[in-house]
Amino acid sequence: MSSPAVQPKRRVPRLAQEAVDRARLTVVPRIRSRAPRMPFVSLVSLVLVGGVVGLLMFNTSMQQASFAVASLEAQADALSAREQTLRMELDELRNPQRVAARAQQMGMVIPAAPVFLELDGGDVSGVRTPTTREHALRLAPRPAVKPAVLAPAPTVVEVPGEKPNKSRR
Secondary structure, eight states: OOOTTHHHHHHHHHHHHHHHHHHOOOOOOOOOOOOOSHHHHHHHHHHHHHHHHHHHHHHHHHHHHHHHHHHHHHHHHHHHHHHHHHHHHHHHHTOHHHHHHHHHHTTOOOOSSOOEEOTTTOOEESOOOOOOGGGOOOOSOOOOOOOTTTSOOOOOOOOOOOOOOTTOO
């Protein structure tokens, strides 16, 4: 008879051999199939075309922005020059000599003595004296007269010669 301990020894290697036979790797014949190249080529072409178009659009937008900047700088320069001209005109209009001369042209005169009006009570302090045009203050100085040495009489020199003929041209 067989002993119970001997049977498992035989059975274990047989089970292991069956498991090894089942799990054994076998070489599978390689199936040669080429992946379709058209989708890859289309994808690469689409990416390249999209990149070139994007680059052209970016370049165009940068050039347009450059033209806009140049136009705005020219406009700013023109406005700055106009502002400077207007400031000079304003300074000329605010000139106290000009304002006083214009006031005299309108018939205003400078009073001989000042009179003050107090705002609290409305009292007038100072001597009221009428001012006439004869007592008006001269705003512009009199023109300078040149000395006779600097403004001599003209010297006329006549050259003897033939008289011009009126019929000649």
